[in-house]
Amino acid sequence: MITDEHQPCLQGMFPSWITTCSADGEPNTTVISQIWYVDDEHVALSHQFFNKTKKNISENPRAFATIVNPGTLQMYNLELEFDHSESEGDLFDEMDMKLEAIASMTGMSGIFKLLGADLYKVKSLKALGA
């Protein structure tokens, strides 16, 4: 499902957007700095704080995201479903290292600590306007 065409969207060069929903049906839409490529059927989001997105996903695993190719600005919509969270391993270490690098460049070292790599199954992926 995720191909080479989508890889530039998952490098953190352009923000992504995500909409989740609480158990009682209240949607929440926010911007996120990066959606990470895991494999051709999974992406990951960083869990750094217990925010509204994380709370909603703990109640309802469905999410909807938009990613953008930073070169062409082509947008893609993804239907996602939370799969599991990882707090160790290669993916976690890679995300942790990148977040720490960003934090140290912005004087926030040690503040934005990665708590988990939240993996989502990609249920659909569609180019906007396609």
Place this chain on the structure above:
Amino acid sequence: MIPERTIEALTNGGIGHLGSASADLKTAHTETMSASMNQAKDTVTCFVLSFLAGPVLENLKATSRVSFFFGLPSHEAYQFKGQFVGTRELTADELANSERVLNLTKEFLTSMGISAEAAEQMLGTPPDLGITFKVEKIFIQTPGPEAGQELPFN
């Protein structure tokens, strides 16, 4: 009354996403290309492309609940939540404001090294539909110590 501090970001920005959820909690959002508001009624009208807004409109007709995230290139951002009121055609003033905001956004993107063609691909089609909702809650989304805080409203 919609708080004064959000008005600049709403009327001089309003580029963002309008979120919704179906009765079985499946979410969808669509891009917004600026917005207008009615202070007397505490309503906001988001400018969208009707050919992309189908899933969101279906959800809104079923559940009425709206989340609207928007911001400025400065990173000042807010999220409004509320109840769907209806759809309508955009006025000439609204279309003119959207054109102004989209042109500023395209200039911002090209100043960051993005090609004019790419900016045009993303923002070149003018909105053709207004989605109006009554604002019930407002949250600060600007990165920083206030992020996530609810703004006093009414």
